[in-house]
Amino acid sequence: MKNDNDETNKTGKTKHACCQAKDTGQSAPPAESETKNLADSSPKTAEHHLIVDGASCASCVTKIEKALRILKGVHSAEMNFAQRTVMVVGNVPDSTLISAIEIAGYNAKIDTSESEKQALDEKDEADAQYYKKLIRDMSIALLLGVPLMIYGLTIGEMTVNTNIERLGWFAVGLATLGVMIFSGKHFYIGAWNSFKNHSANMDTLIALGTGTAWLYSMVVVAVPELLPEMARHVYFEATAMIIGLINLGVALEVKARGKTSEAIKRLIGLQSKTARVIRDGKDIDIPFENVLLNDLVRVRPGEKISVDGMVTEGHTAVVESMLTGEPMPVEKTEGDKVVAGTINKSGSIVFKATRVGKDTALAQIINMVKRAQNSKPPIGRLADIIAAYFVPVIMIIAVLSALAWLNFGPAPSIAFAIVSATTVLIIACPCALGLATPMSVMVGVGKAAEAGVLIRNGEALQTASKITTMILDKTGTITEGAPKVTDVLLANKLTQEEVLMLAASIEAGSEHPLAMAIVESAKEQGIEPQKVTGFASIAGQGVAAALDNSALLFGNEKLMTERGINIAAFLDKAQAFAEEAKTPMYFAVNGELAAVIAVADPIKSDSINAIKRLQNNGIRIVMLTGDNRLTAKAIAEKVGISEYVAEVMPEDKAKKVAELQKEGEIVGMTGDGINDAPALAHANVGFAIGTGTDVAIESADITLMRGSLHGLADAIAISQATLTNIKQNLFGAFIYNIAGVPIAAGVLYPFFGVLLSPVIAGAAMAFSSLTVVTNANRLRFFKAKEH
Amino acid sequence: MLWINLAGVGLIVLIVWWFWIYKSPSIALQEGVIEVIVKDGVYQPSKIKIRANEATTITFNRVDPSPCSETLLIPDLEINATLTLNKKVSVEIPASLPGRYPFHCQMKMYAGELVVE
Numbered sequence: 044m045k046n047d048n049d050e051t052n053k054t055g056k057t058k059h060a061c062c063q064a065k066d067t068g069q070s071a072p073p074a075e076s077e078t079k080n081l082a083d084s085s086p087k088t089a090e091h092h093l094i095v096d097g098a099s100c101a102s103c104v105t106k107i108e109k110a111l112r113i114l115k116g117v118h119s120a121e122m123n124f125a126q127r128t129v130m131v132v133g134n135v136p137d138s139t140l141i142s143a144i145e146i147a148g149y150n151a152k153i154d155t156s157e158s159e160k161q162a163l164d165e166k167d168e169a170d171a172q173y174y175k176k177l178i179r180d181m182s183i184a185l186l187l188g189v190p191l192m193i194y195g196l197t198i199g200e201m202t203v204n205t206n207i208e209r210l211g212w213f214a215v216g217l218a219t220l221g222v223m224i225f226s227g228k229h230f231y232i233g234a235w236n237s238f239k240n241h242s243a244n245m246d247t248l249i250a251l252g253t254g255t256a257w258l259y260s261m262v263v264v265a266v267p268e269l270l271p272e273m274a275r276h277v278y279f280e281a282t283a284m285i286i287g288l289i290n291l292g293v294a295l296e297v298k299a300r301g302k303t304s305e306a307i308k309r310l311i312g313l314q315s316k317t318a319r320v321i322r323d324g325k326d327i328d329i330p331f332e333n334v335l336l337n338d339l340v341r342v343r344p345g346e347k348i349s350v351d352g353m354v355t356e357g358h359t360a361v362v363e364s365m366l367t368g369e370p371m372p373v374e375k376t377e378g379d380k381v382v383a384g385t386i387n388k389s390g391s392i393v394f395k396a397t398r399v400g401k402d403t404a405l406a407q408i409i410n411m412v413k414r415a416q417n418s419k420p421p422i423g424r425l426a427d428i429i430a431a432y433f434v435p436v437i438m439i440i441a442v443l444s445a446l447a448w449l450n451f452g453p454a455p456s457i458a459f460a461i462v463s464a465t466t467v468l469i470i471a472c473p474c475a476l477g478l479a480t481p482m483s484v485m486v487g488v489g490k491a492a493e494a495g496v497l498i499r500n501g502e503a504l505q506t507a508s509k510i511t512t513m514i515l516d517k518t519g520t521i522t523e524g525a526p527k528v529t530d531v532l533l534a535n536k537l538t539q540e541e542v543l544m545l546a547a548s549i550e551a552g553s554e555h556p557l558a559m560a561i562v563e564s565a566k567e568q569g570i571e572p573q574k575v576t577g578f579a580s581i582a583g584q585g586v587a588a589a590l591d592n593s594a595l596l597f598g599n600e601k602l603m604t605e606r607g608i609n610i611a612a613f614l615d616k617a618q619a620f621a622e623e624a625k626t627p628m629y630f631a632v633n634g635e636l637a638a639v640i641a642v643a644d645p646i647k648s649d650s651i652n653a654i655k656r657l658q659n660n661g662i663r664i665v666m667l668t669g670d671n672r673l674t675a676k677a678i679a680e681k682v683g684i685s686e687y688v689a690e691v692m693p694e695d696k697a698k699k700v701a702e703l704q705k706e707g708e709i710v711g712m713t714g715d716g717i718n719d720a721p722a723l724a725h726a727n728v729g730f731a732i733g734t735g736t737d738v739a740i741e742s743a744d745i746t747l748m749r750g751s752l753h754g755l756a757d758a759i760a761i762s763q764a765t766l767t768n769i770k771q772n773l774f775g776a777f778i779y780n781i782a783g784v785p786i787a788a789g790v791l792y793p794f795f796g797v798l799l800s801p802v803i804a805g806a807a808m809a810f811s812s813l814t815v816v817t818n819a820n821r822l823r824f825f826k827a828k829e830h
Numbered sequence: 831m832l833w834i835n836l837a838g839v840g841l842i843v844l845i846v847w848w849f850w851i852y853k854s855p856s857i858a859l860q861e862g863v864i865e866v867i868v869k870d871g872v873y874q875p876s877k878i879k880i881r882a883n884e885a886t887t888i889t890f891n892r893v894d895p896s897p898c899s900e901t902l903l904i905p906d907l908e909i910n911a912t913l914t915l916n917k918k919v920s921v922e923i924p925a926s927l928p929g930r931y932p933f934h935c936q937m938k939m940y941a942g943e944l945v946v947e
Contacts, residue, residue: 162914169915173895229896233871240876241852244939245898293896300897417901417910417936430938435849439842446838450831474898477937481901 091131091140096150098127103149110147111140123333160311170297177294180226184287187222191215191280192802203267203275212264212277219257219279227253227286243434245474249289251438252468253282256801259461274455278465278801285469285805292809299816303482305823306489307416310409313365313384315347321393331383338396342387351382351403352394359390366408367733367748368495368757411499412492416485420501422769423480426776430477437471437784444788452789459789462798466787470804471780474812479772482819487765490825495748496758503744507728507762509709513657513755514700514722516714517668517675518556518644520732520752521654521682524715526557526644528564529625532616534636540570542638546630547572549588549595553580557626558597560642583669583692585628596631599671601690603629603636613639621673624681651682653752658683660759663708667691667699667722696722713747713755730755757827764825772815779811857945868892868899868913868940873933876942882928890919899940904933907944 095107104122107129111120117133117140129151131140144151195201203209223231230253233246260277267275318331321339331349334340339355342348348361360372363385372388375381381394384405400406419427441464448460484501491498498504518524531539547565550558551572562572575588575595584605585598596606600617603610608631610617617627620641630638657664666687668675675689688699696712700722703710712719712726715733723729723743731743732750747754787804791797859879866888867874873890880886892899892913902911902921906929911921923944931944 162917165917166914169895170897173897176895229870236870236872236874238848240872240941241848241854242872242876242941243849244871244941245937246871246939297897413912414910417903417912419903419905419936427938431941432850435845438845442838442841442845446835449834449838473939474937477939481936 091133091135091137093129093131093137093140093144093151095122095127095129095144096152098122098149106147107144107149110143114139114143160314163308163311167301170301174294174297177290177297181287181290181294184222184226184283184290187215187218188280188283188287188802192284195280201277201280203263203277204272209264209267212260212279215279216257216261216264216277219260219282222283222286223253223257226290230286230289243438245434245472247434248437248468248471248473249285251441252465252801253285255461255468256285256465257282270457271455274458276455276458278461281465281801281805284802288802288805288809292813295813296816299813299820300482302820302823303485303816304416304489306486306492307409307412309365310384310405310412310492313347313405315349315383318349319343332400334396334399336396336399338399339393340396341391341393342381343391344387344389346387348381348383348385348387348394350396350400351380351398351405352396354379354381354392354394356394357390357392359392360388362386362388366405366495368493368754369749369751408492408497411497412488415488415498415500415504417481418484418500418502419480420484420505420766420769422505422766422773423484423501426476426479426773430473433471433473433476437467440471440784440788441465441467448789459798462801463787463789465801466799466804467784469801470783470787470799470808472776472783472808472811475776475779475815476773478812478815478819479776480769482816483765483768483772483822486819486822487761487768490765490822491758491761494757494761494827495754496761497746497748498758498762499744499746503728504762504765506709507711507745507759508766510662510711510728510759512663512665512703512708513711513713513759514665514667514696514703514726515654515684515752516696516712516719516722517666517670517678519715519750520713521650521666521678522644522646524556524644524750526560526626526642528560528640529643530620530639530641532613532639532641534613534638535632537632537637539638540568542630542640543568544570544573545590545593545595545632546597546638546640548575548590549578549586549597551575552578552588553586556644557628557642558586560644561640583690594633597628599628603631606631606634608634608636610636610639618673621671622677624674624677626670626674646678646681647751650752653756654682654684656753656756657759660756660763662711662759665699665703667696669693693719694721697725700725711759713752730758753827760827761825764822768819768822772818775818776811776815779807783807859947863887863889865889865891865918866942868894870894871896871899871940873940873942877945878942879945879947880923882946883925885925886923888921888923890921892917892919898935898937901936902933903936904931904944906931909933 098104098107107122108120111117111129111131114135116135117131120129120131122129141151203212230246230249233244234250237244237247256278260279263270263275263277315331317328318334319326319328319341320334321341326341334350340349340352354375354377356377358376361375361381362372364370366382366384375392382405383403444467445460445464448463449456452459484504487504488498515521531542533539533542543565547562547570550561552575565572573590575590578586578588580586581598581602584602588595596602596608600610610629613636617639620627625641625643628640628642629636630640654664664684664686666675666679666684668689669691670689672689675687679687691699696719700710700712710726711728711730712722713730713732714723715731723731728745729743730745730747732747745758747758787799789798854877857877857879859881864878864886868890871894878888890902890913892915895915900913902913907923907926909921911919913919926946928946931946932941933944934941
């Protein structure tokens with residue numbers, strides 16, 4: 044069995060297939076301490092999933108299962124012969140299981156494939172439990188913090204002057220310690236672990252802030268005589284409130300984060316659970332994972348297509364909008380491709396599975412979106428650099444602030460020093476800074492996927508938002524890419540049938556869309572092409588070949604002129620064709636012009652609108668085509684493009700990209716991803732435009748799943764919206780910290796007599812990262828305007 | 831007051847030294863299965879030494895429920911991976927040139943370093 048993960052789990056960025064990350068599907072040892080509640084739900088004995096190589100018959104199954112079952116610690120071993128996988132339940136290391144299978148005469152490795160759905164369900168479950176835990180922690184902390192705060196604000200002074208007060212506050216201090224241990228333990232453990240590693244994080248700040256407030260308060264309670272009377276204030280309410288509020292903030296963040304991955308959940312949800320395969324003449328329902336290559340799969344109206352394949356029987360319309368964004372159902376008949384995740388609308392079909400498991404287009408799309416969601420655009424780099432130094436810098440600021448209050452502050456300076464240091468530590472929020480970019484990328488990339496736009500990574504996303512010039516290839520991008528013969532002008536004694544037969548014969552070897560139009564036209568008239576000899580393709584000009592001693596030449600004016608064919612009498616007519624946006628081609632037999640054939644490629648119905656959208660967005664549009672100047676001009680005028688370059692050889696497209704880049708333009712290039720590959724690679728952002736799900740999704744920075752140029756306009760609009768969102772987030776996070784930290788340190792005190800309370804700092808901090816996630820979530824409601 | 835100020839300055843020096851200047855003693859080259867546990871706000875171990883020009887697999891075992899720990903990034907090697915809670919996730923490190931390659935979560939709150947020698 045092929046190891047699909049080589050493809051599906053590649054990680055990293057652009058076209059760099061260097062590494063993989065895969066889930067081994069193994070249950071890890073449960074966590075101790077605070078994650079215990081989660082661990083309790085994990086199995087006592089682990090499930091091991093292995094892929095076996097070399098098992099060719101049913102008897103191998105028994106042999107392998109037996110080899111595993113005799114191992115000590117193995118509870119059960121079951122092999123799925125169709126998938127060549129084994130599931131072992133027991134407490135045995137993977138290496139032992141693999142050795143046992145190898146001794147039995149087969150090869151085995153850990154099965155890294157886990158159903159996306161399963162992983163997602165587990166993640167949702169874990170998030171839900173974590174949320175519950177955080178809410179419980181928060182409730183307990185606030186149960187102490189809120190009454191204390193109300194007491195402080197309304198009834199009494201939180202000071203220690205009498206022995207009764209000492210005793211009372213001592214009890215409160217112990218209760219606060221209980222809250223710190225029960226609800227805030229993870230902060231202190233995390234801070235200590237980080238500290239040991241010479242690093243500091245969010246936990247460090249929270250632990251230091253709350254720890255300082257509590258310790259100071261306990262000193263006040265234990266030895267009040269050490270401090271001036273005015274400074275005998277306790278801050279237990281601050282400690283409890285901060286712990287409660289931060290837990291609440293994290294809990295709400297967990298919820299909000301769940302929404303950011305809605306797009307990927309939707310994609311994963313597209314996968315049907317079962318497939319009806321025809322085996323031994325019978326229809327049987329099996330899990331979609333068990334469908335093998337070349338299996339015949341039956342799909343009834345209204346059912347989902349489970350794997351990729353080619354229709355072998357029947358006729359239907361398939362809704363592909365969930366993958367391509369194309370709202371119209373696509374007609375499918377024998378020989379057409381169908382893809383997993385789409386819905387069979389009308390007829391019943393049978394198709395042959397051509398791509399299964401992690402090879403399906405849907406699986407690849409899910410993988411690409413996941414990878415892109417985790418990647419960072421360059422705009423996030425500054426925040427990354429800052430995040431690395433942030434916490435120690437805040438600690439230094441807290442120390443400096445305390446020193447400043449001690450040296451220059453009014454009495455009781457020690458209390459002011461403690462409050463300001465605690466507030467500085469608590470208000471600073473590296474999380475908001477760190478979350479600003481990835482959260483927006485996550486939502487933006489997902490949103491794009493919903494519109495049938497696959498963005499390779501954060502860098503492509505960012506560059507796409509800055510594009511100033513967009514190059515559009517004509518054939519297949521602006522036009523349908525399915526040209527049709529419109530006119531055949533005979534030039535000598537050959538009949539139309541003869542001309543079409545010969546022309547179709549020579550063009551049958553060419554893959555050019557115009558050539559295919561000739562072949563199609565001949566076939567429509569019942570004319571079968573003959574086999575030619577000596578076929579030669581002359582780049583940018585046409586083709587030459589021989590058939591029954593006749594020398595055939597098919598191509599443009601340049602080819603005819605170079606080969607000395609007299610076409611003078613037909614130049615005017617050819618020009619007239621071109622002015623009607625038709626492409627005239629010359630066909631010569633034995634050195635004599637036989638016909639002028641005009642082919643027209645209809646403009647896609649929505650190209651004009653989509654191009655207008657791009658132009659309204661301030662983007663300069665340039666059309667490139669290998670077609671002749673007059674045809675190019677006619678098409679360009681029809682779609683409202685004023686700049687075009689005609690008669691461009693494929694290799695010159697990349698040169699044109701470079702030329703525009705030299706002018707200082709940020710160039711996007713849109714093409715079919717195959718013929719335009721060099722130009723796509725040269726452009727700042729390459730857009731591969733597909734026709735449905737057939738498109739090669741690995742070929743460009745951004746892949747447009749549907750053929751419409753609206754996909755391109757959507758891609759740019761979404762990337763711009765995402766970048767705006769990132770900028771808002773970064774601005775907000777920077778301003779929050781830049782303004783919050785000095786205010787917490789007390790810069791406003793000399794002017795307005797204001798010093799922030801640590802509780803307000805805790806609330807601000809808890810909600811700053813929530814604000815970032817919520818703002819990123821706003822992108823989910825982004826709607827690209829089609830007109 | 832002088833002593834308090836001196837203690838404060840000392841504390842700042844200590845912070846600078848502990849978090850930025852201090853270089854941890856050299857760690858032993860790790861062979862065989864390398865497992866990193868993501869727990870309680872840190873990667874354990876956070877420093878991993880591997881051989882240069884040899885592909886290596888590191889298994890990340892995330893038991894920390896904090897959503898921050900979910901994403902692992904090794905930017906210099908263009909690796910990103912999603913660490914599923916309570917699952918072992920293998921991350922394949924390609925044969926790399928000698929050097930130091932930091933790895934971290936999206937917010938750099940969990941941080942570690944891959945030392946390739």
